[in-house]
Amino acid sequence: MTQTLIERIDSWSVDIYRQDSNICPFLFWRNADSPDRQGIAEIRWVEGLYGLWDGLLRRHPKLMIDNANWRITGPDLEVMSRSVGSLTRSETECGGIPHPGATQVQTAELSLWIPIDMGAANGFDPYVFRSAATSGVGTGLDLRAAFVPLDQVKQGIEELKSLRPYWLGDYYPLTDISLDERAWIGWQFHRPDLKAGFAVFFRRSLSQQPILAAGLQGLDPKASYDVTFARTYDVAKKQTMTAKQLRNMQVEVDTSPGSLLIRYEEQRVTKDRIARSDRKMDLSTASEVSLARTRLSDGVIQ
Numbered sequence: 001m002t003q004t005l006i007e008r009i010d011s012w013s014v015d016i017y018r019q020d021s022n023i024c025p026f027l028f029w030r031n032a033d034s035p036d037r038q039g040i041a042e043i044r045w046v047e048g049l050y051g052l053w054d055g056l057l058r059r060h061p062k063l064m065i066d067n068a069n070w071r072i073t074g075p076d077l078e079v080m081s082r083s084v085g086s087l088t089r090s091e092t093e094c095g096g097i098p099h100p101g102a103t104q105v106q107t108a109e110l111s112l113w114i115p116i117d118m119g120a121a122n123g124f125d126p127y128v129f130r131s132a133a134t135s136g137v138g139t140g141l142d143l144r145a146a147f148v149p150l151d152q153v154k155q156g157i158e159e160l161k162s163l164r165p166y167w168l169g170d171y172y173p174l175t176d177i178s179l180d181e182r183a184w185i186g187w188q189f190h191r192p193d194l195k196a197g198f199a200v201f202f203r204r205s206l207s208q209q210p211i212l213a214a215g216l217q218g219l220d221p222k223a224s225y226d227v228t229f230a231r232t233y234d235v236a237k238k239q240t241m242t243a244k245q246l247r248n249m250q251v252e253v254d255t256s257p258g259s260l261l262i263r264y265e266e267q268r269v270t271k272d273r274i275a276r277s278d279r280k281m282d283l284s285t286a287s288e289v290s291l292a293r294t295r296l297s298d299g300v301i302q
Contacts, residue, residue, distance in 0.1 A: 002055035009060055017056060018088060019049075020068040053082045085116030093120035093132065096140050100131035100257070104185050104202055107134055108177045111187065115168055124152035126232055127259045130200055133160045135167040155233035159261070166190070166197050172217040174199060181206040186251070190218040195266035203253040212251045216264070219243035225264040240267070 009017065025045065032041040056063055067083040089110060092102045103119050110117045111134075121132040121139050129137070129152075137160060141148055169191035175184050181204045190197035199216055203209070219225070221243050229237040231253065241249075246264065253260050 002052050005056060006059045016064045016066055018066040018068050050078055085114050087118045089117045089119050093122055096122050098123040098128045100128050101179050101181060103132040105177055105179055108173055108187055111171045124149055124156050127257045129156040130259050135164050159233055163198055169197060170218050174214045184212045186214055188216055199262045201251050201260045203256050203258045205257045207256045210252055210254055214251050215247040215249050219246055223266045225266055227264045230261045
């Protein structure tokens with residue numbers, strides 16, 4: 001099998017190899033083993049999978065392995081070390097019908113383990129699209145069709161691209177992870193090196209709760225942040241918030257279903273940094289202090 005796949009990869013110039021499985025092998029594994037040897041067939045199957053992938057990667061070191069059926073082949077450290085992630089993570093999006101609750105849970109769970117995964121968006125309003133979008137997204141819809149709102153498609157893709165750098169950051173689930181349509185679900189991705197990140201919250205279709213207490217994580221307790229709020233693809237509000245305020249935030253979404261995207265970035269010059277700079281410079285007059293503050297805010301003094 002390994003040699004056959006290598007030959008096809010060579011002859012067809014394959015860059016991405018997709019490993020999928022449309023059956024659950026659990027019953028086959030159990031029936032193959034006697035009662036006192038349960039688990040042996042599964043062990044041999046998994047060892048064979050690792051061996052197959054290792055053989056492909058030895059011949060094609062740059063080959064990207066898309067681990068499509070992550071419920072059967074992972075997530076585990078061995079799978080993650082050999083594959084690029086789950087670029088086609090589920091078939092729940094097949095058929096062109098949106099399943100936002102399912103795609104939300106897939107993102108929330110997989111992000112605990114897999115840095116890169118992707119699903120399909122079968123709708124482009126912010127709630128449905130954000131439910132499926134990660135660092136990338138696919139769709140089963142014919143984008144040439146008259147019913148597809150191309151303006152929303154463009155806005156959704158622009159939003160996805162602007163958030164893409166944060167998906168390799170620290171991940172924080174901000175709610176319980178469930179399929180309960182009466183509940184909220186939300187998560188945060190934070191890049192300490194960029195001092196920035198985003199959080200997205202979903203109020204589901206049967207939720208009677210318009211406000212959720214959900215603080216952000218990983219923030220510098222001494223910093224202030226420039227924060228934006230967007231229920232649609234357009235920013236509705238901008239404000240400056242301290243880390244304490246963000247950690248004790250209440251999120252409001254007045255429709256069900258509905259979503260809210262929060263982006264934040266640490267301010268480059270905070271009052272604390274100005275105060276420290278003032279003390280270091282030891283300026284003697286109020287006018288000099290005022291001038292120094294102005295120069296500092298203009299980026300003259302670092």
